[in-house]
Amino acid sequence: MRITDKDVSYIADLANLELTAQERQHMVKDLDSILSYIDKLNELDTSDVPPMAQLAAAGENAVTDSKSIPASREDQLRPCLPRTEAMQNAPATDGQFFKVPKVIER
Amino acid sequence: MDTPVLTIPAIVSAIGDRKLSAAELVTAFYKKIKAEDGEIHAYLTLCEDRALEQARNIDALASRGDTLPPLAGVPMGIKDVMVTRGIRTTAGSRILENFVPPYTCTAVERLEAAGAIVLGKLNCDEFAMGSSNENSAYGSVRNPRDKSRVPGGSSGGSAAAVAAGTAVATLGSDTGGSIRQPASFCGVVGLMPTYGRVSRYGLIAFASSLDHIGPLARTVEDAAILLSVIAGHDPMDSTSANVPVPDYRTELQKPVKGLRLGVPKEYFGEGLDSEVRSAVEAAIQKLAAQGTEIVPVSLPHTGYAIPTYYVIATAEASANLARYDGVRYGYRSKSAKTLAEMYRKTRDEAFGAEVKRRIILGTYALSSGYYDAYYLKAQKVRTLLARDFQQAFTKVDAVITPTAPTPAFKLGEKSADPLAMYLADVYTVTADLAGIPGISVPCGQSTGGLPIGLQVLGRHFDESTVLRIANSIFS
Numbered sequence: 001m002r003i004t005d006k007d008v009s010y011i012a013d014l015a016n017l018e019l020t021a022q023e024r025q026h027m028v029k030d031l032d033s034i035l036s037y038i039d040k041l042n043e044l045d046t047s048d049v050p051p052m053a054q055l056a057a058a059g060e061n062a063v064t065d066s067k068s069i070p071a072s073r074e075d076q077l078r079p080c081l082p083r084t085e086a087m088q089n090a091p092a093t094d095g096q097f098f099k100v101p102k103v104i105e106r
Numbered sequence: 107m108d109t110p111v112l113t114i115p116a117i118v119s120a121i122g123d124r125k126l127s128a129a130e131l132v133t134a135f136y137k138k139i140k141a142e143d144g145e146i147h148a149y150l151t152l153c154e155d156r157a158l159e160q161a162r163n164i165d166a167l168a169s170r171g172d173t174l175p176p177l178a179g180v181p182m183g184i185k186d187v188m189v190t191r192g193i194r195t196t197a198g199s200r201i202l203e204n205f206v207p208p209y210t211c212t213a214v215e216r217l218e219a220a221g222a223i224v225l226g227k228l229n230c231d232e233f234a235m236g237s238s239n240e241n242s243a244y245g246s247v248r249n250p251r252d253k254s255r256v257p258g259g260s261s262g263g264s265a266a267a268v269a270a271g272t273a274v275a276t277l278g279s280d281t282g283g284s285i286r287q288p289a290s291f292c293g294v295v296g297l298m299p300t301y302g303r304v305s306r307y308g309l310i311a312f313a314s315s316l317d318h319i320g321p322l323a324r325t326v327e328d329a330a331i332l333l334s335v336i337a338g339h340d341p342m343d344s345t346s347a348n349v350p351v352p353d354y355r356t357e358l359q360k361p362v363k364g365l366r367l368g369v370p371k372e373y374f375g376e377g378l379d380s381e382v383r384s385a386v387e388a389a390i391q392k393l394a395a396q397g398t399e400i401v402p403v404s405l406p407h408t409g410y411a412i413p414t415y416y417v418i419a420t421a422e423a424s425a426n427l428a429r430y431d432g433v434r435y436g437y438r439s440k441s442a443k444t445l446a447e448m449y450r451k452t453r454d455e456a457f458g459a460e461v462k463r464r465i466i467l468g469t470y471a472l473s474s475g476y477y478d479a480y481y482l483k484a485q486k487v488r489t490l491l492a493r494d495f496q497q498a499f500t501k502v503d504a505v506i507t508p509t510a511p512t513p514a515f516k517l518g519e520k521s522a523d524p525l526a527m528y529l530a531d532v533y534t535v536t537a538d539l540a541g542i543p544g545i546s547v548p549c550g551q552s553t554g555g556l557p558i559g560l561q562v563l564g565r566h567f568d569e570s571t572v573l574r575i576a577n578s579i580f581s
Contacts, residue, residue, distance in 0.1 A: 015424060015469040017462060018450035027466055030524055034467060037525060038413040041483050051485030073341040085208040089435035098433050103445050
């Protein structure tokens with residue numbers, strides 16, 4: 001096994017996931033078998049191959065040029081989501097702001 | 107009213123001729139949903155009052171003799187990964203159990219502007235991560251053709267509703283095969299358009315360089331009509347392409363004679379069920395008899411598509427799902443004392459096992475020291491996979507393959523082995539990685555009566571040819 005419980009704990013920390021001991025145990029096993037399968041990619045020599053950074057550029061015909069896929073739109077003033085609607089799904093608010101547990105101890 | 111046989115043109119013309127009332131039609135669909143969907147479980151949320159009001163508006167238009175919009179009164183279902191203002195949207199996850207979006211997905215907005223009526227939101231794998239619909243936090247969907255089997259995934263509810271006749275057509279999303287594979291398993295038509303063809307504004311993001319929205323329908327013609335409505339540039343999605351949208355229904359009339367169709371040997375090798383092979387080969391013979399030229403081609407990197415996909419899709423998912431933190435919307439853990447604990451407990455309590463597995467894998471692939479070995483490597487192999495298709499399309503107009511290696515499998519058959527489940531997408535992930543359009547169309551059935559799907563893949567933005575070929579197999 002090249003993946004250890006410690007690795008999974010470290011990655012779970014990065015991902016803000018709190019895994020139980022049992023979940024970590026399953027994850028070690030699953031991750032190990034999936035990564036072994038992914039190792040298949042190393043059979044290919046890709047030293048001269050550029051990574052695909054943008055899907056649009058992969059098109060074999062000219063319609064996918066930069067003009068047909070505008071990355072930005074005109075900067076125009078328009079109404080945004082009203083505060084009440086933006087807050088309606090929040091677990092806790094004071095009506096003005098989202099509320100979260102205390103971050104800084106006084 | 108026999109809902110399973112209705113098609114879009116039949117409904118729109120019957121409503122226009124006042125032979126059918128949109129409100130009565132919608133009522134008939136809800137009656138069928140209530141009688142039959144308990145067992146199939148395609149729907150997660152119904153919006154009956156809203157749908158009936160829309161239907162009455164269509165009836166009012168028809169009674170005034172006004173010209174009806176192209177989808178007037180067509181009852182549809184929407185995969186629950188597309189946000190709908192005022193209608194609960196869960197993404198099949200506990201973390202969004204009570205989420206009521208403040209805005210509507212562009213594709214859904216365009217359907218409704220064209221007169222379609224949303225009956226409700228459809229079950230799917232959590233955040234569209236799965237190939238069997240068994241990863242839904244709200245329970246599995248059963249395949250209407252054999253209720254002991256899965257409907258496929260992740261758009262399992264979208265395919266099952268069309269197959270069961272509890273919607274005339276539906277929208278699904280496809281990141282690795284999630285429209286085409288369930289369409290194949292349930293015996294319906296499922297179309298994944300070119301990357302950029304349909305706006306993703308309002309689609310809950312899974313893997314942004316791979317996510318697509320597309321229609322599932324009973325006929326190729328219905329899928330073509332729906333694509334004409336939802337396709338086209340949207341200023342709200344910076345990846346949506348400004349490419350002219352043809353009238354796909356008219357395009358279907360053109361003959362297939364003279365088209366060159368590639369058959370890639372890599373899609374007919376080990377792992378392909380013999381009945382699927384025979385059905386697809388028979389359909390290819392039928393295409394040859396219609397005057398197409400069948401050309402053997404090779405897509406040499408096909409075997410690397412699944413590992414490439416699972417690196418890229420999970421890496422992007424790990425970033426996209428970082429937004430679920432219990433602050434602005436969705437579930438929040440009750441037991442957390444600190445902010446850090448709140449993030450971690452919220453995510454642990456409300457994400458399912460497969461979602462956590464993919465977040466962990468994706469975070470690992472992007473983490474310091476592993477980025478080059480996994481993510482960068484996968485992006486390079488993705489270039490090779492796209493080049494395979496570019497090369498093939500210099501020789502042929504489209505590529506014909508099976509949609510899935512087997513017909514629908516049993517509930518529980520693969521749910522314990524993530525890798526076995528991933529391999530159910532072996533023939534579909536390539537098109538997502540290359541950004542090309544693909545369709546699954548029914549081409550036969552197994553001796554056990556299970557549907558078999560054939561896949562047509564085409565050039566970027568050439569959905570017309572893909573639809574035309576699919577239609578000649580279908581009709």
